[in-house]
Amino acid sequence: MGVKMSAWTAERRIAQACNIQKWRPWGKSTGPRSLKGKEQSKMNSSKGKGRDAKTLAIKQFLTLQHEFLLDYNEAP
Numbered sequence: 001m002g003v004k005m006s007a008w009t010a011e012r013r014i015a016q017a018c019n020i021q022k023w024r025p026w027g028k029s030t031g032p033r034s035l036k037g038k039e040q041s042k043m044n045s046s047k048g049k050g051r052d053a054k055t056l057a058i059k060q061f062l063t064l065q066h067e068f069l070l071d072y073n074e075a076p
Contacts (some may be wrong), residue, residue: 008016032038043056 032041043053045052
């Protein structure tokens with residue numbers, strides 16, 4: 001198997017970059033709207049199952065536990 005070469009020429013890359021600057025697709029992005037989508041997008045920065053993802057999961061658990069205890073202490 002050989003290396004697959006891109007069909008994009010240098011001129012085509014430059015033209016595409018100019019077009020993208022005109023279109024500015026990042027300006028039209030609304031981001032996640034649903035609660036589920038927001039929760040999923042929060043995890044985007046956590047790659048894989050490494051230390052960062054575990055730390056985030058522990059932090060989320062502790063935050064939920066803290067909120068529960070606040071609600072529990074306010075109950076009659």
